[in-house]
Amino acid sequence: MVPKLICDDEMADVHAPATSDKDSLKVTIKLSVEKINAINRICASYDNDPEELISVLHETQNTLGYLPAEVQEIIAHNLKISAAHVYGVVTFYSYFTMVPKGDHPISVCMGTACYVRGAEKILDELKKELNINIGETTPDQRFSISCLRCVGACGLAPVMMVGEKVYGRVSPNDVRKILEEYREDNCEECKPTQQL
């Protein structure tokens, strides 16, 4: 039995498959029609090929910002694979997140070159400055912190990224100054983000 999508004007319910005919367990989750359409388009652009799961997840996260359970359900439905399989992949790779990232997602490279040149101290300083842990988002939704493997800029180690911008040879003393660029009053890039 495959999940059934039911749409009304505003929202769609996704009914997860019952575990058996006798067992009528149903999980009902809500997503906007726009989000469902966006996910469907991404899956279709990869021919709903289950071999393309990671690419689909990447693009979906880039579009929606994160991969909550209901999004995973739609992807599983389209690619005709189990939701458990999708969940397994999402939770295996640290790049993927099930919680929304901040407007300015911060990533610290924890590859070998960056690690030996003090990436952990950068991370500690970020956690202290923002008062959040790895994988968390600040209450104002402005910043989130995550770790990455080598981003291919080892010559600049230690490296951190804010969004797509790369900062090299970062010292703990630089962290506050970098964050200042993205604080509300100073941030030129800060325009309202259009959410689907």
Ligand code: FES
């Ligand atoms: S180890 Fe950090 S950029 Fe390569």
